[in-house]
Amino acid sequence: MKFVPIAGFIVSLMMSIAHAETIWIEGEKPAKSTMNRHPWWYDQVKKDQLSGGDWISNFAEKKPAGEAEYSVTAKDGGKFEFWVRANPTATKLSFRLNDADWKPIEFEKNARDAANIAGDGKLDLRFIAWAKVGSVELKRGANTIRFRMHSDNSNHGGLDCFVLSTEPFTPRGILKPGETPKASPSFDKDWFAFDPSADKFGSSSAIDLRFLNEKVAGEQGFIAAKDGHFVHSQTDEPVRFWAVNGAAAKSRDELKREARQLAKYGVNLVRLHGPMFDKRGEVDPAKIQRAFGCRNEGEFSEWSMRDGHSWVDRSALRFESEEPGKPASFVHPAMDPKYDNKPSMISETTWNRPNRHRSEAPLYLAAFGALQDSDCIVHFAKDGVDWSVKPGYFMQPWTLTAPTQLGQFPAAALIYRRGLVKTGDVMADVTLDVEDLLKLGGTPLPQDAAFDELRLKDVSQGTTLKPGQRTDPLVHYVGRT
Numbered sequence: 001m002k003f004v005p006i007a008g009f010i011v012s013l014m015m016s017i018a019h020a021e022t023i024w025i026e027g028e029k030p031a032k033s034t035m036n037r038h039p040w041w042y043d044q045v046k047k048d049q050l051s052g053g054d055w056i057s058n059f060a061e062k063k064p065a066g067e068a069e070y071s072v073t074a075k076d077g078g079k080f081e082f083w084v085r086a087n088p089t090a091t092k093l094s095f096r097l098n099d100a101d102w103k104p105i106e107f108e109k110n111a112r113d114a115a116n117i118a119g120d121g122k123l124d125l126r127f128i129a130w131a132k133v134g135s136v137e138l139k140r141g142a143n144t145i146r147f148r149m150h151s152d153n154s155n156h157g158g159l160d161c162f163v164l165s166t167e168p169f170t171p172r173g174i175l176k177p178g179e180t181p182k183a184s185p186s187f188d189k190d191w192f193a194f195d196p197s198a199d200k201f202g203s204s205s206a207i208d209l210r211f212l213n214e215k216v217a218g219e220q221g222f223i224a225a226k227d228g229h230f231v232h233s234q235t236d237e238p239v240r241f242w243a244v245n246g247a248a249a250k251s252r253d254e255l256k257r258e259a260r261q262l263a264k265y266g267v268n269l270v271r272l273h274g275p276m277f278d279k280r281g282e283v284d285p286a287k288i289q290r291a292f293g294c295r296n297e298g299e300f301s302e303w304s305m306r307d308g309h310s311w312v313d314r315s316a317l318r319f320e321s322e323e324p325g326k327p328a329s330f331v332h333p334a335m336d337p338k339y340d341n342k343p344s345m346i347s348e349t350t351w352n353r354p355n356r357h358r359s360e361a362p363l364y365l366a367a368f369g370a371l372q373d374s375d376c377i378v379h380f381a382k383d384g385v386d387w388s389v390k391p392g393y394f395m396q397p398w399t400l401t402a403p404t405q406l407g408q409f410p411a412a413a414l415i416y417r418r419g420l421v422k423t424g425d426v427m428a429d430v431t432l433d434v435e436d437l438l439k440l441g442g443t444p445l446p447q448d449a450a451f452d453e454l455r456l457k458d459v460s461q462g463t464t465l466k467p468g469q470r471t472d473p474l475v476h477y478v479g480r481t
């Protein structure tokens with residue numbers, strides 16, 4: 001009898017191995033098709049950016065919607081994640097599984113990993129993106145999937161491939177699960193592609209910090225301010241917040257996955273970027289629902305490098321000046337004074353890309369945040385759920401889901417939240433006159449770093465303090481202020 005549990009375990013293991021199945025089908029290989037390709041424009045795309053070197057497309061002004069049918073064989077049948085790689089731009093694409101009704105595929109909320117594939121590089125309709133269609137039930141053996149392209153403009157559309165998988169699938173361009181990208185020949189031999197497979201959030205992970213958070217946020221009551229810190233109001237237990245601006249997910253499914261990812265990496269607060277209240281200042285539940293359920297406005301901006309902007313590699317650890325060769329600049333957003341014994345929060349900060357020193361950020365903020373006893377540090381910005389250089393179509397300066405940032409979060413969050421760097425003594429205690437402050441009279445503490453170009457516009461000119469009146473800015477690196 002004592003062998004039974006082991007045998008049972010082996011059988012269940014075998015079943016789970018047998019069940020894992022990923023089916024990848026090329027759009028350009030249908031069993032039947034009524035698509036009309038547009039030979040000299042719409043179908044002129046960069047074939048090397050398409051799986052299998054081609055897609056199936058439809059663009060025909062006076063013809064009915066294009067349809068293509070595919071045979072799909074599932075070894076065991078059951079529940080599959082369903083993904084398509086298709087043109088997301090002003091398209092209408094529907095699918096029909098076996099004898100079920102036609103269903104539209106939602107690209108607006110779900111498009112991921114988007115790329116312009118126009119052969120001539122023009123910004124027109126010719127794009128490609130992955131989208132998770134949802135979860136479907138496949139029969140054991142033969143199934144049929146049909147796609148219909150019925151866009152308002154000439155029924156246009158393009159389908160590169162589609163995937164059905166019993167395991168979590170992460171889109172990575174034309175790479176199939178388990179495939180590695182070709183290393184660029186210019187790469188040093190010590191470099192390797194950072195390309196982890198989809199996270200299954202298994203219990204064997206050594207870096208999972210989910211246990212640091214409550215089971216459900218608010219279990220120990222609302223967060224309150226007490227003795228200069230945040231506490232759980234029912235227990236008075238102090239709490240520091242390692243936070244991100246986000247979240248990036250646009251659908252409920254994805255948000256669930258992202259919330260789990262954030263908890264794993266040590267995050268315990270998400271800052272919603274935008275007003276969650278109405279004109280009277282009352283909380284608007286619809287806005288909160290939208291923010292959590294589907295939309296995250298303001299995250300998908302374009303790469304913001306304009307006339308007059310420059311790019312300098314600066315190490316914050318060395319206080320390097322904005323202008324190379326100039327004296328060190330002892331200002332930094334991590335410098336965090338506490339005011340009037342209230343909890344203190346750095347509401348958004350990061351090391352922007354491009355910058356070779358970006359990997360300093362998480363450990364720097366964790367160590368000096370803990371030393372200064374900051375109560376919350378919000379990292380800007382969680383703009384993608386998956387590891388990606390470009391979470392949206394454009395590259396952004398602050399993408400967090402990168403090895404240099406989120407990749408270091410487990411260690412950094414632990415240092416900060418657990419106080420593994422000890423809180424320093426009070427090094428400067430400054431009494432300020434409220435009237436002076438209201439006149440923006442400034443303080444002897446260095447505040448320069450708290451201003452970016454947007455905030456500086458609100459400050460009246462001529463408030464700079466004279467040399468000798470300032471507290472040594474390095475005070476922030478030895479203790480509290």
Ligand SMILES: [Ca+2]
Pocket residue numbers: 026027028050051052053054055056159160161
């Ligand atoms: Ca293809």
